[in-house]
Amino acid sequence: MRKQYKPALKLAAAAATLLSGAATAQSSVTLYGQADMFVGGLKSPGSGERAWVANSGGMQTSYWGIKGTEDLGGGTKAIFDLNGFFRTDSGSSGRFDGDGMFTRNANVGLQNATFGTLKLGRNTTPYFISTILFNPLVDSYVFSPTIFHTYRASSVPGKLNDPGIIGDSGWSNSVLYSTPNFNGLTANVIYAFGEQPGKTSENKWGANVMYFSGPFAATLAYQQVKFNIQPLGDISVPAGFDKQDAVQAGITYDFKVVKLFAQGQYIKTRVNGAGNGGDLKHTNGQVGMSVPVGAGSVLISYVYDKTKNDVTDFKRNTAAIAYDYNLSKRTDVYAAYYYDKRNDAEHGDTFGVGMRHRF
Incomplete structure (x- = not known):
């Protein structure tokens, strides 16, 4: 009698093993991120003084995250991403004191190859993605001219406060939809709720x-x-701030021996109230290139900007050059120089050498 049950028991054990393997294959969780650190000197336009630093995030802001998928069948997957910034120089979380734990991304959603992807939570904005993919220094908040002209503030004291893009590179309380890939063509739409009773029109999209x-x-x-x-x-949001509209276009072409970049941008910040200087109009254009040299690339970018309101204006010329050398697929070292000149102030510049490791 016992011998008759042995084959059945073995078959059941084998089936359980196969089912366990299938369940494991249908879902996954990944820990990922990067650590970036540089040493160098920083001097802001008009400051006159240089700071010597060992800082986090020279070529890119350091971050870490956990993301995962579960196969729901029928070509649909459940997805999640919890991703936050940190500072390698101090071990602190966030980009700055008071920044949240997962401000890079914190979302859950559904993904389907036919119908696209829907994410709910805190999402990176489509505008930021277009900004970083079409300039050679990507999303460096230390050396990228495009990032400075888009997401960093500038001012003529007492006359003009240009906040750059208002609302950060990621939006909380948002819904993000991404289309499938149609032969290289994709689109992304984001809407963030105001979450204020009776003020449903105060929102972002x-x-x-x-x-x-x-x-x-x-x-x-x-x-x-x-x-x-x-x-x-x-610089905080200008006094009397009402609404901001921003539009940007970019192109790249890779000739193999050189990859060329170009961007154009217009930002209009509407300001109400007497004595606030009126609407801000910010126009800038960027040209750049990436040139393969040895195991790395020379990165060059230049941006010209004119910003004005009803009271005054300023012109700004910003340029950067860097060499990024790959030690491996996940580790690189870099040296970079950034120059920033506004017509109403002494120039500023930043230089440094650093290392970045992806995991």
């Missing part, structure tokens, strides 16, 4: 379209902000 085909790529992005503050930089 934005979208982009991106096209990638062989060596050529192009993008068009737009966003509108009716509330929120500028979390980065030294």
Whole structure:
């Protein structure tokens, strides 16, 4: 009798093992991120003094995260991403004191190859994605001219406060929809709720379209902000702030021996009330290139900007050059120089050498 049950028991054990393996294959959780650290000197325009630093995030802001998927069948997956910034120089979380734990991304959603992807929570904005993919220094808040002209504040004291893009590179309380890839063409739409009773019109929304085909790529992005503050930089939202509209276009072409970049941007910040200087109009253009040299690339970028209101204006020329050398697929070292000159102030510049490791 016992011998008759042995084959059945073995078969049941084998089936349980196979089912366990299938369940494991249908879901996954990944720990990922990068650590970036540099040493160098910083001097802001008009400051006259240089600070010598060992700082986090020279080429990119350091971050870590946990993301996962579960196969729900029928080509649909449940997805989540919890991703936050940290500072390697101090071990502190966030980009600055008071920044949340998962401000890079904190969302849950559904993904389908036919119908696209829907994410709920805190999401990176389509406008930010278009900004970083079409300039050679990507999202460096230390050395990228495009980032400075888009997400960093600047001012003529007492006359003009230009906050840059209001609302950060990620939006809380948001819904993000991304289309499937149509032969290289994709689109993303984001909406963030105001979450204030009786003020449903105080909200944020934005979208982009991106096209990638062989060596050529192009993008068009737009966003509108009716509330929120500028979390980065030294200048808060201008007094009397009402609404901000921003539009940007970018193209790249990779000739193999050199990859060329170009961007154009217009930001209009509407300001109400006497004595506030009127609406801010910010226009800038960027050209750049990435040139493969040895195991790395030389990165060059230049941006010209004119910002004005009813009282005054300023012009700004910003340039950067860097060499990024790959020690491996996950580790690189870099040296970079950044120059920033506004017509009403002494120039500023930043230089440094650093290391970045992805995991």
